[in-house]
Amino acid sequence: MASPRTWTAALMVIGDELLSGRTQDKNVAQVAVWLNDQGIRLAEVRIVPDDSARIGDTVNELRAAHDYVLTTGGIGPTHDDITVDAIAAAFGVPVVVDDQARAILTEYYRDRPGGLTEARLRMARVPQGSELIPNPTSGAPGVRIENVYIMAGVPHIAASMLQALTGKLEGGRPVVSVTVGARVPESDVADLLRETEAAHPGVAIGSYPFFKDGLYGANFVIRSEDEALAKVTSDDLSQRLRNVGFEPVEGGI
Amino acid sequence: MASPRTWTAALMVIGDELLSGRTQDKNVAQVAVWLNDQGIRLAEVRIVPDDSARIGDTVNELRAAHDYVLTTGGIGPTHDDITVDAIAAAFGVPVVVDDQARAILTEYYRDRPGGLTEARLRMARVPQGSELIPNPTSGAPGVRIENVYIMAGVPHIAASMLQALTGKLEGGRPVVSVTVGARVPESDVADLLRETEAAHPGVAIGSYPFFKDGLYGANFVIRSEDEALAKVTSDDLSQRLRNVGFEPVEGGI
Incomplete structure (x- = not known):
């Protein structure tokens, strides 16, 4: 194809x-x-x-x-x-x-x-x-x-x-974004993010740190034109975060 | 000079x-x-x-x-x-x-x-x-x-x-902005604005309309590197607005 x-x-x-x-x-x-x-x-x-x-x-x-x-x-x-x-x-x-x-x-x-x-x-x-x-x-x-x-x-x-x-301009597929948040300084999961992105060609993962209510955290935004691939990557990222002791928050924080 | x-x-x-x-x-x-x-x-x-x-x-x-x-x-x-x-x-x-x-x-x-x-x-x-x-x-x-x-x-x-x-980059003179507002649709004073700008070489006048509290209005921003010139232009604009029946609001609305 x-x-x-x-x-x-x-x-x-x-x-x-x-x-x-x-x-x-x-x-x-x-x-x-x-x-x-x-x-x-x-x-x-x-x-x-x-x-x-x-x-x-x-x-x-x-x-x-x-x-x-x-x-x-x-x-x-x-x-x-x-x-x-x-x-x-x-x-x-x-x-x-x-x-x-x-x-x-x-x-x-x-x-x-x-x-x-x-x-x-x-x-x-x-x-x-x-x-x-x-x-x-x-x-x-x-x-x-x-x-x-x-x-x-x-x-x-x-x-x-x-x-x-709306609807008048020819286009292709929208980019789908899926967000996973975690109460973790982004630098603690830098390798994990890089590996997750590399494991799923066709996605880009952005890391957006914040400091809120006295706690560090970050939202990880998975972007892809392939909705199913974005969802698979999101699930994989959530699992990888759990494996190192951080609770993922689907939809972001 | x-x-x-x-x-x-x-x-x-x-x-x-x-x-x-x-x-x-x-x-x-x-x-x-x-x-x-x-x-x-x-x-x-x-x-x-x-x-x-x-x-x-x-x-x-x-x-x-x-x-x-x-x-x-x-x-x-x-x-x-x-x-x-x-x-x-x-x-x-x-x-x-x-x-x-x-x-x-x-x-x-x-x-x-x-x-x-x-x-x-x-x-x-x-x-x-x-x-x-x-x-x-x-x-x-x-x-x-x-x-x-x-x-x-x-x-x-x-x-x-x-x-x-701050203070580490070499620069020239800041642009000074002076704002005059009026409760007038900007299109009603389009000629007046153009004439005022033309009468004062070295200034630019921007017109920024708004619709607030049920009334039309606009803020006119006079920009110049010459503070005195900006002030003279602002006074002139205010007078021109008064001459056609609109009350200028110094500092803007």
């Missing part, structure tokens, strides 16, 4: 507010989980400033290297929202006002104070050749051009765009 | 747990704030998996492009902690056990169960030609090789390494 293809994506998070430390990112984790549910592996993340050249160079590098590129941030109505222009320039296409996006915004702002102003109409601008990504939360749509998905930076709006895209 | 030089840094965050969505990153924001205090601009962030080649290629790219590279993650005692080996390979130098690091670990584990095991001694391994970064929290040091600073992934340990580095 041929090994199934692995689909990969990169996420580009755009915004000076992330790089200044003003804002704590919340999009990486939600995009990661969503992508995995689609059978797509998040292979890398780039956080870049509000700078056209940096956005453009980064999107060109990432779209050549991955099946999909997702972006968050910089698609609002103000002067610092430059993502659409930067990506259009990177693709070498003009920015156009999308008729469908204009209709969505006209409808959305019909009963809102001020109506569809020039600034708000800015959110109907897309790189030529794009499709829209529905935004059930706040009207202004996201944009897809080729394999690049341009989404909002506000996390709950990004979440609603992801929901609109 | 010559324009002062801008010092830049990149941060490489290492770990499958970030890219799977299991763990929410907490290092980007704290590194960003710390770097700015040192007068160094965080210019980009990369989040990469536990993969030697990816770590190595990324560090080589970033260290050529920036004054400093900071990394977090992958320096513990287990098999998935591969940062030191990957970065040594990227520099083309062997990994050696550092005498001073061994002494620190011997002391740290003297009265702890198990003492300095083989797995824990792994944390004394450094790329040849490195210096140590003190870790006041949990013994095992960070590592500097040339302009690359290798730190722990656990946020409070990374924080203590940053503290140990």
Whole structure:
């Protein structure tokens, strides 16, 4: 049997507010989980400033290297929202006002104070050749051009765009994670972990230590595209932990 | 007067747990704030998996492009902690056990169960030609090789390494941020913001909308290396907001 293809994506998070430390990112984790549910592996993340050249160079590098590129941030109505222009320039296409996006915004702002102003109409601008990504939360749509998905930076709006895209992206098998915890300093079981991983080709085991309620412990996360293999490895790891006197906690601590 | 030089840094965050969505990153924001205090601009962030080649290629790219590279993650005692080996390979130098690091670990584990095991001694391994970064929290040091600073992934340990580095990195002037908030949909003041930014070369204004307590609003963050200029711009923005009937909130909402 041929090994199934692995689909990969990169996420580009755009915004000076992330790089200044003003804002704590919340999009990486939600995009990661969503992508995995689609059978797509998040292979890398780039956080870049509000700078056209940096956005453009980064999107060109990432779209050549991955099946999909997702972006968050910089698609609002103000002067610092430059993502659409930067990506259009990177693709070498003009920015156009999308008729469908204009209709969505006209409808959305019909009963809102001020109506569809020039600034708000800015959110109907897309790189030529794009499709829209529905935004059930706040009207202004996201944009897809080729394999690049341009989404909002506000996390709950990004979440609603992801929901609109659910099931629409071709992918492979999700990675299954099985967690086993133990009240043990991870260094005490370093060899055991290495041996367990080596005994089960096709799994990766991550060790994540913590110090909680005055006790050392660690969670061991077994990741594999093969659910049965992950479960077998988890059982094996639990047994190996018991053999050296540590009680495994299935599901983690 | 010559324009002062801008010092830049990149941060490489290492770990499958970030890219799977299991763990929410907490290092980007704290590194960003710390770097700015040192007068160094965080210019980009990369989040990469536990993969030697990816770590190595990324560090080589970033260290050529920036004054400093900071990394977090992958320096513990287990098999998935591969940062030191990957970065040594990227520099083309062997990994050696550092005498001073061994002494620190011997002391740290003297009265702890198990003492300095083989797995824990792994944390004394450094790329040849490195210096140590003190870790006041949990013994095992960070590592500097040339302009690359290798730190722990656990946020409070990374924080203590940053503290140990405070004042040690040459930098320029910090970016000053002044925030003005208003209870206004950002699209209503898009032109005003653009004009204000254009009237004050040397500042960047970011607009960060929110929906809170049933009301729309936005915070406008004025960033500049020139504190006086940031303040003048803030006063100007406040006046412009008043002129169109919106009450500015100094410090933000």
